[in-house]
Amino acid sequence: MSTLLSDLGADLPLIAAPMAGGPSTPELVTAAARAGGLGFLAGGYKTAQALAGQVHTTRAEGVSFGVNLFVPNPLPASREAYARYAREVQGEADRYGLTLPEEPIEDDDHRTDKIDLLTSSPVPWVSFTFGIPDRAVVSALRRAGSTVLQCVTSADEARRAADAGVDALIVQAPAAGRHSATLTPERPPVQVSLPDLIAGVRSAVALPLIATGGITTATDVAGALGAGAQAAMVGTVLLRTHESGASAPHKAALADPAFDTTVVTRAFIGRPARALRNHFTDRYDALAPAGYPALHHLTSPLRKAATAAADTRLIHLWAGTGHRQAKAESIADTFAHLADQL
Numbered sequence: 001m002s003t004l005l006s007d008l009g010a011d012l013p014l015i016a017a018p019m020a021g022g023p024s025t026p027e028l029v030t031a032a033a034r035a036g037g038l039g040f041l042a043g044g045y046k047t048a049q050a051l052a053g054q055v056h057t058t059r060a061e062g063v064s065f066g067v068n069l070f071v072p073n074p075l076p077a078s079r080e081a082y083a084r085y086a087r088e089v090q091g092e093a094d095r096y097g098l099t100l101p102e103e104p105i106e107d108d109d110h111r112t113d114k115i116d117l118l119t120s121s122p123v124p125w126v127s128f129t130f131g132i133p134d135r136a137v138v139s140a141l142r143r144a145g146s147t148v149l150q151c152v153t154s155a156d157e158a159r160r161a162a163d164a165g166v167d168a169l170i171v172q173a174p175a176a177g178r179h180s181a182t183l184t185p186e187r188p189p190v191q192v193s194l195p196d197l198i199a200g201v202r203s204a205v206a207l208p209l210i211a212t213g214g215i216t217t218a219t220d221v222a223g224a225l226g227a228g229a230q231a232a233m234v235g236t237v238l239l240r241t242h243e244s245g246a247s248a249p250h251k252a253a254l255a256d257p258a259f260d261t262t263v264v265t266r267a268f269i270g271r272p273a274r275a276l277r278n279h280f281t282d283r284y285d286a287l288a289p290a291g292y293p294a295l296h297h298l299t300s301p302l303r304k305a306a307t308a309a310a311d312t313r314l315i316h317l318w319a320g321t322g323h324r325q326a327k328a329e330s331i332a333d334t335f336a337h338l339a340d341q342l
């Protein structure tokens, strides 16, 4: 067992990935810790106040946990491309009586407030995705007592994260559900297997590594550890668990034979993210320009309305390639299956 996890009292090298937008509840993170692993709260898309509430609730359970934040790595949409795409998508929104934002909304996801929250009220682990924070931010969090982790998708990104002074890396393979952590979201993620990616990063940097992306079975966990990772981080396989806050239509679609493949698309948020293939990805993937967070804000009201109406043609059904392994069971049961070959 690695010191990275055992220092926080974990018995299993298993980590519940941060999953913004609902799935990562304090209940899920607490259950992951009680099942012998660790979990991350998802700070993305929340105000600092909302995140503070979740931190407070989880801390009160007396478990160790991490918090994940987005680092802005803006991919501005051109006004014309945005307007063209907004007109297309508005056709779907009309059926819900919604008016989508006509102008691109660019924001930094309340970044400074959330960093201030985590330096003044530190949590054991803080992880970053989308961009690499400045050295000064990394140092401030480390001084406050947090272990700082960076999500990377290549050996080159790993070197850059190491230069910023982080303590450990989360190495994400392209099989992962939802957000690709790539630092170059204007390009599709490079296809590489998780073990090959771990080996490549291992030869580039000496930091402890956590593997993620497409890990859904005990064999996958053993493979990731065998390739040199100290722990396996899982997202998709937890989406249908009792403790997951994923929406009911999302949970149902993950097990529905009608949704049999995943695609990497920027149709929903303007940067690459993996979801179950549905009407929205089929119709809009080729039309969607790069543009984050503008496309996230554009489609957000439509996705919310579609979720409330259980309209799976339009919902962002985030999923990794291993979605068929996601079971409606407790996290403790899922972790027990995943730990079967350890």
Ligand SMILES: Cc1cc2nc3c(=O)[nH]c(=O)nc-3n(C[C@H](O)[C@H](O)[C@H](O)COP(=O)(O)O)c2cc1C
Pocket (backbone or CB within 6 Å): 017, 018, 019, 020, 021, 023, 042, 043, 044, 068, 128, 129, 151, 172, 175, 176, 177, 178, 179, 212, 213, 214, 215, 233, 234, 235, 236, 237, 318, 319, 320, 321, 322
């Ligand atoms: C629904 C969902 C939401 C996610 N949200 C985040 C997030 O907020 N921050 C982040 O760093 N990664 C996010 N991810 C990616 C996970 O951290 C992780 O890399 C991925 O789930 C691993 O691949 P897997 O889904 O095949 O297990 C999300 C993944 C899913 C499925």
